[in-house]
């Protein structure tokens with residue numbers, strides 16, 4: 001096999017999907033592959049998109065709001081918003097992945113009120129002078145916080161995130177405007193399995209939430225104490241996700257959640273072992289059923 005590290009030949013033969021390789025360690029999945037591997041995230045039958053649309057209906061007072069989507073990916077939440085009939089006068093989509101951005105520029109080219117920006121989320125929030133009534137992020141926000149923590153250290157990354165969120169809320173959000181964030185629950189079964197494969201920046205200790213969640217909590221609590229925002233964080237226990245086979249579960253965990261970052265690494269055999277041992281606990285017949293979990297945040301600007 002070409003381009004296969006010689007020490008991983010056996011693994012590549014068994015799992016041909018290991019050939020998926022990100023361009024760089026920070027490159028995200030190509031949009032089509034993302035859509036193919038993405039599983040439904042539901043709780044009591046309601047999907048993350050249902051929670052999002054419910055939030056938007058509850059928080060948009062102005063029918064022609066200016067909106068911002070952070071980490072828009074292949075446009076899953078954007079499409080749900082378009083299908084919901086909720087009106088907006090403008091919608092800015094921000095994502096750091098060149099491929100996702102290129103796809104969305106094409107996909108939404110006929111909708112002039114949609115603009116697509118290639119940027120890191122926090123850097124965009126820091127730089128923008130636009131005013132918004134509603135900003136949302138489904139599963140994207142935490143990436144940006146961890147991205148900064150990985151490049152500048154946990155403390156500096158947390159301080160940057162706190163400053164940027166405060167700046168955005170007070171300078172870019174209209175009074176009464178809201179931010180809705182879907183943030184992973186690192187202590188859910190799904191994320192707990194992933195934690196053993198990840199870098200320590202995400203979370204160093206066993207029973208603690210991720211650094212990005214703790215930063216988001218500390219920032220919103222601070223803003224709430226001084227009366228600038230009203231914040232709500234609802235913990236959602238997800239319905240178990242059904243993987244039709246062990247092979248499918250491995251592909252989703254290594255290529256979707258880990259973005260293929262271990263696929264050429266000496267750590268891969270160990271990661272496969274760890275995942276297989278974990279999946280043993282969740283196996284039902286041929287299937288593997290693993291529950292995800294997340295938090296729905298709503299942060300509403302009360303004015304200064």
Ligand SMILES: C[S@@+](CC[C@H](N)C(=O)[O-])C[C@H]1O[C@@H](n2cnc3c(N)ncnc32)[C@H](O)[C@@H]1O
Pocket residue numbers: 028070071072073074075076077094095096097100119120121122137138139140143144145147
């Ligand atoms: C799990 S996907 C979520 C996509 C979409 N919101 C959804 O729910 O289907 C995460 C998205 O965040 C983007 N992303 C990752 N790191 C980012 C960063 N630092 N700044 C902006 N976007 C980022 C990825 O490119 C990807 O499109």
